[in-house]
Amino acid sequence: MKIFSEKRIVPASAIDENGHVNNIAYLQWCIDVAEKHWFTKAPEAFKNSHFWVVLEHTISYKNPSFEGEELLVETWVTAAKGVKSEREYRITRMSDQKILVTAKTLWCFVEIESQRPARITEEISTLFM
Known part of the structure; x- marks a missing residue:
């Protein structure tokens, strides 16, 4: 398992009327870190020719x-x-190591030019798994 991570400080803009982080903010942070992982690890040729779309979220x-x-x-x-x-x-909250959220996303790999789903190559699988 190849884990990609980033730290973030909870901004005031993420707080809801109940005084804690809004559920949508957590989901956005998951999507953000997934995109950063892709753009950090993927070869330029793939970044310029393919993208990912979400099929399903579970949180x-x-x-x-x-x-x-x-x-x-x-x-x-x-x-x-x-x-x-x-x-x-x-x-995870850093101060006490409490897990705040667990989630899964099913993504589909799409070729930019055709806008059609594309087979995930072994090169991409190996980079990320």
Whole structure:
């Protein structure tokens, strides 16, 4: 398992009317870290010719988080077959190591020019798994 991660500080803009991080913010952070992982690791030829679209999200909210807290957002690819790839996420509060969120996303690999699903190559699978 090749984990990609980034730390982030919870901004005031992520806080909802209940005083903690809005559920949508966690989902956005998962998508953001997945995109950063792709753009950090993928060869230029693939970044310029392909992109990913979301087919399905599954997310479990385990604990709340609050403004100013430092979080670790982690992601890794668990499967890549045909045109689909499954990616998992974990968001942890740094101060007490509590897991706040676990999530999975099913992605589809798409060729830019044709706008059609494209088979995930062994080169891409090897880079991410």
